[in-house]
Amino acid sequence: MQRTSAPNIVGAPLPQRARGYWKARITATREGVEGFLERERAQLPLWLVVGFGAGIASWFALDGSGEWLAVICVGAGLAVAGFSFEGGRLERAIGWLGLSLALGCGLIWLRSEWVAAPRLERPVVTTFEARVEQVEVMAAKGNLRLTLATSDPALPPSVRVSMKADSAPGGISSGARLRLRARLAPPPPMALPGTHDFARDAWFGESAG
Numbered sequence: 011m012q013r014t015s016a017p018n019i020v021g022a023p024l025p026q027r028a029r030g031y032w033k034a035r036i037t038a039t040r041e042g043v044e045g046f047l048e049r050e051r052a053q054l055p056l057w058l059v060v061g062f063g064a065g066i067a068s069w070f071a072l073d074g075s076g077e078w079l080a081v082i083c084v085g086a087g088l089a090v091a092g093f094s095f096e097g098g099r100l101e102r103a104i105g106w107l108g109l110s111l112a113l114g115c116g117l118i119w120l121r122s123e124w125v126a127a128p129r130l131e132r133p134v135v136t137t138f139e140a141r142v143e144q145v146e147v148m149a150a151k152g153n154l155r156l157t158l159a160t161s162d163p164a165l166p167p168s169v170r171v172s173m174k175a176d177s178a179p180g181g182i183s184s185g186a187r188l189r190l191r192a193r194l195a196p197p198p199p200m201a202l203p204g205t206h207d208f209a210r211d212a213w214f215g216e217s218a219g
Contacts, residue, residue, distance in 0.1 A: 061085075061107045065114020069122075078119050085112030129166055133195035138162045140169070142186045147175070154178050158188070169194055 068081045085108040092105020140158035148155055156171045171192050179188070 057107055058110045061110030062114035065111045066118045069115050069118045078115055081115045082112045130194055130196040133193060135193045137191040138165060139189045142182060142184055142188060145183060
């Protein structure tokens with residue numbers, strides 16, 4: 011009795027029927043997506059806002075310039091791929107979405123660098139000159155809180171200093187110029203995740219100004 015082993019079919023091409031099946035499935039899926047995009051064509055521009063917002067959100071969510079650059083490269087790659095290959099609405103939608111993603115991340119990154127200013131990394135005791143921008147009376151503690159515009163390039167452009175009201179210079183008001191020695195510290199971090207972030211408030215308050 012003669013026995014033979016089964017033939018090795020590794021690497022053998024798929025039968026024509028299988029190839030035709032998957033090609034038909036891909037074509038049907040693409041036609042379905044194209045039909046959906048055609049029906050929703052009036053809403054497609056809104057996805058530019060979604061892509062732009064996703065780029066901005068990625069800048070906040072990610073930690074550093076390398077990751078931000080990766081988001082911009084991914085968005086630019088999608089844009090190039092979508093606009094370079096001939097196709098229908100699907101390719102164009104991918105291209106515009108990638109472009110808006112890259113623009114969102116790139117523009118918020120550029121804006122953050124534009125408004126960047128020196129910041130304190132740790133508490134320091136220093137002597138400096140400044141102009142009084144705002145005087146607030148802290149009645150509960152008997153203190154004055156001064157918002158000062160500093161002239162020292164090594165310091166943040168705006169700082170807040172508290173002092174006892176009875177030891178403050180007489181007639182202090184907005185526009186006055188002071189020379190003082192004070193202990194300056196960066197805003198405290200969040201006490202718990204999701205609680206008030208003083209550093210973020212200070213950053214965006216300064217940026218808005």
